[in-house]
Amino acid sequence: MLKIANRVKALKSSSIMAISARAAELKAEGHEVISLAAGEPDFNTPDLIQAAATKAMKDGITKYTPATGFQSLREAIAKKISLENGFPVDPEEVLITSGAKHGLYLALQCLVDPGEAILIPTPAWVSYSPMIELAGASVIPLPLYEEDGYRPNVERWKGMAIPPNAKGIIINSPNNPTGVVYSREELIKLTGWALQRNLWIISDEIYEKIIYDNLTHTSISALGPEAKKATITVSGFSKSYAMTGWRFGWVIADRPFIAKMASLQSQSNSHVTSFVQWAAITACTLPPEIGNFMVAEFDKRRRYCMERLDKMGDYLSYTRPTGAFYIFINLSKWLIKNRMTDLEFCKELLNKEYVGVVPGSSFGKEHSIRISYATNIDNLKKAFDRIEAYLNR
Ligand SMILES: Cc1ncc(COP(=O)(O)O)c(C=O)c1O
Structure with a gap:
């Protein structure tokens, strides 16, 4: 067998992909599997975007592009950010990346040195920690509490010793897995807390357009020039325009940082697909x-899920989601009574009831599960009927 490098020895594939793979196996065996695991819209990409890609291919936009991305696209993103996100961006401060994920990967590779650390309010998206560790850095989780509605409460962290090797913090609003949207006031406090500690901020805003209850999205870089100087903003259209498979996203940061990320991109994946x-x-x-x-x-689906969950209050509690398409459910009451871990629960639910959900421990919070409601109401109804039957058994 080939000898695997130490750097990647401990690296695991995404746990969500593993659940999706098991769900696909069960489907292939003929079972009616409903997956509430994957974080992707079930809609197709809007026709206008599809048509633009087809036309681009016909017009010969099929060649290499600059590593930074087409200049006209950088300009379009800069304009979008100025209009929608409320902070000025120069096209030279934009890098086009293969999804927000690769943007985060490149940003972390360019930001942290081995031996440094990145803080992550937790529960948090599954890929942050492996990416940080691949850069040779370590992860310092900052606990978020269900009783605070998983909102950032810097008072909670005041007693925590933040080591001098802490280089940055990843902030994600609207949040995966909790569905919580941080208010402008909360982000001002959180940003102030980070700046006081000389932390760089990576702001993952991939769910920026998926917000409910008339709330609005706040970009950290829109909080003022100090905040903008310290922030690397990562986003894209994967979630808001159902473009998960296109692998398109962007990063906004200062020019020298973007130039370095572009060098790394040029030496790895070159650039994002031209017609994309x-x-x-x-x-x-x-x-x-x-x-x-x-x-x-x-x-509509969010409301349906909450209605169903409200009827299961004897077994669980959840935090009302106001963004993204996830609900984070605290199942401790039921799990402790049944002496099960969240991972065992998820395996059983998939193998016995054919419903896929993700264990909270994947996000750094045990005794919980995350469901995605990016699927139609018929599927949600069937899934909740089965979950309810399983919990009642
Ligand atoms: C919080 C968060 N950030 C980033 C990503 C990656 O987005 P993309 O598909 O654009 O790479 C995801 C996808 O699930 C996500 O949930």
Whole structure:
């Protein structure tokens, strides 16, 4: 067998992908599996974006592009950010990346040195820790509490010793897995807390357009020039325009940092697929009704899920989600009574009831599960019927 490098020896594949793979196996065996595990919209990419990609291919936009991305696309993203996110961006401060995920990967590779550490409010998205560790750095979880509604409460961390090797913090609002949208006031406090500690901020805003209850998204870089100087903003259209498979996203940071990330991109994946970039220019000016339609659909599903969960109060509690398409459920009452871990629960639910959900421990919070409601109401109804039957058994 080939000898694997130490750097990647401990690296595991995403636990969510593992659940999706088991769900696919059960489906292939003929079972009616409903997966509430994957974090991707069930809609197809809007026609206007598809048409732009097809036209680009026909027009010969099929060659190498600059590592930074097409200049016209960087300009379109800079304009979108200035108009929608409320902070000025120069096109030279934009890097086009293969999804927000690769943007985060490149940012971490360029930001942290071995021996340094990154803080992550936890529960947190599954890929942050492996990416930090791949850069040779370590992870310091900052606990978020269910009784605070999983909102950042810097008072809670005041007694915590933040070591001098802490280099940055990853902030993610709207949040995966909790669905919580941080308010402007909370972000001002959190940013102030980070700046006082000389931390760089990585702001993952991939769910920026998926928000309910008339709340609004706040970009950390829009909080003022100090905040902008310290922040690397990562986002994309994967979630808001159902473009998960296109692998398109962007990073906003100061020019020297973007130039270094572009060098790393040029020496690895070169750039994002040419016609995908071309179609993304169209995505930057998509009529708002298209995105709003998807958010309205997600909202109906969110409400349905909450109605069902409210009827299971004897077994569980949950934090009302106001963004993204996830609900984070505290199952400790039921799990402790049944002497089960969240991982065992998820395995059993998938193998016996054919419903896929993700264990909270994957996000750094045991005794919990995360469900995604990015699937139609019929599926949600069947899934909840089965979950309820399983909990009642
Ligand atoms: C919090 C968070 N950040 C980043 C990503 C990656 O987004 P993309 O598909 O654009 O790479 C995801 C995808 O699940 C996510 O949930």
